[in-house]
Amino acid sequence: MNCCLFRYGQRPGLQVNNRIKSIQNFFKHLILWSSCFFLFCIFSPSAQATIGESLQLTEGDALTISAESLSYFITENLYIAEGSVEITYRTARLLADRVEFHELTGDALALGNVVYQEGLETVTADRAEFNFDQDRGMIYSGDLTLEDDHYLTGREIEKIGEKTYLIRKGSYTACNSPRPAWEFKSWRAKVEEEKYLQSWHTVGFVKGIPIIYFPYFFFPIKSERQTGLLVPDIGNSTTNGFSVGTQFFWVITKSQDATFGHTYYTERGHKFDLEYRYIYSSETEGTFIGQFIKDKSDLTQKKRLEWYHQQGLPYSIIGRVNLDWTSDDAFDEDFSTNLDERSNRKLNSNVSFTRNFSQHSILLVFNRVDDLQEDSEDRADQRFPELTVTSQKQQIFGSPLYIQQTTKMSYLKREGKKSEELEFGRLDIQPTLSLPWNVLGQALTITPELQLRETYYTRNAETAMDQSLGAESTHREYYIASLGVSGPKFNRIFDFGANHRVQKMKHLIEPSLSFTYRPGIDENEYPKFDSIDRVGSINRSRNVNYGVTQRLLLKRVTQTDWTRFKEGEEELYVDELATETKELASFNISQSYDFEKDKENFSDITTSLNVTPFDNYRFTVGATYNIYVDSFTQTNVTFNGTVREVFDFNVNWRRSASLKRENDELKINQIYRFLDVSTSVTLFDRLGLSYRGRFNLEEHKRIEDNFGLTYTGQCWDLTGSYVEQLVNDETDRGFHILLELKHLGKLFDIEG
Template sequence: MIRSALTLLLLLGLTLVAVVADAQEELLPVAGEEAVSLDAGSLSYDKPTDTYHAGGGVSLKRGTLELRAESMDWNRSSGEAEATGGVYFKAPEGVMEGDALRYNLETGRGLLSNGRAFAAGQSFHIAGREIEKLGVQEYRVSDGTFTTCEGERPSWKFGAKEFRVTLGGYARASHVLFYIKDIPVLYIPYIVYPAKTDRESGLLMPRYGFSSRRGTQFSLAWYQVLARHLDATFEIDYMSKFGIGKGLEYRYILGEDNQGTFHGYHVTEAGRTDRYSLTGQHQGSLPAGVRLAADVDFVSSRDYYADFGESYEIYTRDKAQTVFYLARNWEKLNLSGQFRYTKDLEQESEATLQRLPELRLAGITERVDDSPFFLRFDLEGDHFWRRKGEKGGRVMLRPALSTDLLSNPLFALVPEIGYRERLYSTSADDFQRQGLFDFGARASSQLSRIYSIDGSSVKRLRHSIEPEIGYSFIPSVDQSSLPEFDLLDRIGPESRLSYGLTNRFTARLESESGERIYHEFLYLRISQSFDFRESRRELEFSGDTRRPFSPLLFEAVIRPSRWSYLDLDASYDTNSGENRLVDYNLRGSLADSAGNSLYLDYRNRRGELEYLAAVLETALLNPVYLRLEDRYDFLTGKALESLVGLEYRARCWSFFITYRERPDDQEVLVSFSLGGIGRVADLGATRSAAANDSQK
């Protein structure tokens, strides 16, 4: 049958339209509303009820609304539409599909039977026997499910007899079953699930695990949005061998340049004193141009990180240090101060020296009138404190006079003479002072050449050579009567010549848009020093030898691309009879944009250390992502730590399992995440400490 298409345009606004059966009785003034378009295979009008009956495939459109079905009844007066058969309804807030729909175009309320709904701009799907649309964003669902997965048979879903959903808000339900595919696997008494893409408060997915050191583990966390620039995470951890851990992490951004994260944690343990930690970082400014930085790392006991640290960098820490730093710059002066508190985690720390506070005032180098001389000064003040042992303060002033004897673009020769005055006041009411001269000179040059390459991206190559030579002299002065707080209280005599050569290779890259980028892809430096005092030293015993040459230091940094680098440094002993490597370190990384990377860190210090750390991440098994870590001590022949991490990453969920082994602990951790909900990734006891390490 040839389809007949009848289009009825109801122009509602300034235009009045009437369907005439009896012109005087049926004139319908409906000004002030949008036009409605009704397209159908067959169309009839029932004047007494003011209802249109449409069939043969119907499409009704009004502004941004569209309703399609096999058949439809639409009451023009009330705006009520009843559609049946292959219903499709589209509105700015989303799409609804089902067997039948009763919808009121005026109120925006409706009831969908045996259907599903999808939120526009969000990966949130609803399905149910009945879906009642209560408003623009409000739904009530009977015998239904919700998920962030797509498809007729989603990977996971929550199901309940009845629940309510606010798009841009939450889905709330009682007596909920969690399904994997169509198999129920978990009962949840009550759930609040975010139905939005913006960050929102809610429960994070838990983490489960077992550790031979901590026992059975279960971690929960609640993420709370406090404001656009403030949020927090409340956490609780159960550890069967230690007890209950409670924590709070607070994050903030204040103004344009003040931001930070602070984390507090407390562990309640049976049979022993509670333990706690406070960690965090802050960067920002105060009034009058003062910069403020804080790096907080405080733990209540020396074994805190050993017991609760999950990564090698955390549980091997030998100290916990808290620093508050303040600085103010003027045109010619810089004033800075810091409070530094250190807790020794390897032994009792009552004798650990604290700097509370340290002050520094530095002046820029300035020419003395019209003379060829330049003057600068540094003023330092330190207050040294400890629970046991000598305490005191030290003020140190060092003015220095210098000149540039051969100032020209190719060569510079700068001698400098300085005087260091040290003043002490100690807990023994002892005041002491001592002055010490020093002299130094440095000659340097820089030669460079630019080569035209005209490659596809590399257009120019610059090679620079930077030779340098320096001499430093400090006379021999008896300092045994001075207090001894740090190395600056025992400055040894010196007569040393140092020399080095640096090569830099820098490429100029140009993008298709003409943007220029300068990339130093190769850095090479070799340096050494010669000690004149050691070369003249009297031999003290048979077999004693002079060692005037410092190890020859070689440094290389290779960065062929932004995805890879290789750093190498090695020192070689050139003194007579030695001629061997003292230490060498190699660190490198290779990565691509697909998620594959390799990191290596090898360290060798003759007779003291030989260590290798390797981290491999690969996406070659997609959707399975693999992470392998290994740390090995060659001197003892033992593995320090091994880790295998697997992530199965689906479109709307991920599953994580991690196995970590170290000499005194074996640990298995399991967690998963669902679209729209984050997960607990770390034990709360060291969560902020691990994050701070990753930023350093």
């Protein structure tokens, strides 16, 4: 065997620019390497020729050619390498049984077990023909393995242009298996680099069984978005009947795209959809969604519009538009498949402008909230406009005194029931002064605080409800004074030794005490629009709130360093290990006492417990206890975790009780109990099962049952779900089946 190594000068790099580039490189580099064969004539007794002018390699890169036989025929200008031919250059490698090259015509031929490899891409063939001068070529009985699991085969693969190839009697799949889970076989196919693969007379196979036939079929062969039809959606429901939906996806520019949709419901008619998305910059983006249907069930036209837009403006101002409008209050309930959307009974539209500073922010908003509940009589609350200026807590001229404030200037209007209509202007100014004082270092902090409030109304309660009356302005002054004490803090540290992962544990106790005074105020003369108009009661309030928080903190070695230390892979000392602080558990209990009440002075006792025994598990309990009815009025228990990254679970149990007064005695009126359970399990790294259930335990009703199944194959994904939901005391059932093929996307999507 002859084996020679040459070093040449700088030459254009062999780079793979995309998935199809390996084919182009195969033809180009094989002819280039073949033209190097005459170099061996220098070392062969029969060699008579000089180096061909078409070869331009200089020192710098290593080119290795080996073969059992190397020959040159002068009269035919023919170079031949035979027997285990191997040519390597940079990251590329060519193998063949025989390689021939005609220097004058530029024709080259590789025969027998032809393999071209570069990076992750591979071409194999029985025979390859190509011409370097014309940039054309052909491989026979070839296989193309491209980057990111693209597998193409063809009895003939012909290069007809710089970026265009024809495949005859070939196949395509993304499955890396001798017997692929799916593949498409076609009589003829055309591949356009960075564009599409088109095929004629194509048959889709599943495990070798023909399933579907396409006279003409095409799909994109690059990762960027592509304009085209999406796979139809098929569904069925008790109210809308059988449905078929089609969508057309349009790539307008790199920063814009749109989806046009049409769905036919056998019971409702034709529904048309438009979704337009755009991103112009990091601060300017948006989505517009429009839906229209001429409902044949009641012969009405129904429309739904949603638009979110964010716009960067001069002077660092951010503008936002959020349009939420429908011509029919039941539109989402009838046509949405999302439970939250179907049960939502409010529409919230607004336009806002925000400017943030280091310590301040300004927000100007125009807002309208429509109530869709049947008994609301089309109630709508409007803020046209509302200007909010907020200042964070900051020192006053370097003094120990701190100030923060919120100012709102609003013009408010409520439409709906005649008895609830309102229209008035309001200015609310709310500064808060505080003077924190640290005692005993930072173990004890005493903070007196004074919250001042001045509110001006352009109309009082009577004239705000009746615009025909002359406006009578009014104003309100109010304040809240408080004194807070945090500490003293007590702690004890338990030392477990440096040879344990948990080296220390700190038990921390933090008591707190505060006193709050609220003067009485008569608010009957002020219009009632939101919480700003309800700051107190007619009687003064003097409350003391007391509580204590306990925490368990662990100082431990990080998992990475502890594993290295235990396995002894390298010599480590205990004091060199990285450590971290973790909260193992916390418990808080608090209550307040009202000095002004004649009875029932004590508030509910509020408690919360959080325990994280392991990194993957968390247990929380929150409870409110009323001492006068001797019962918990609010209880919330949650337990969630992950078992070996295979099993996830979340369990939440809630109980609440409403109270009523009978014969001047407080009693429990009604009890509500709910249970939410969600879990998922992964089997064999591919199969996933999930379940979510929501239950009304008190009324013995199932609010939702959602069963899910996912299978993730090497080249395909199957997702299925079955849902039963309680909507307006009626059970709504549905299913969803989605099959996606790798690189091709959604093959079919059925809902019912």
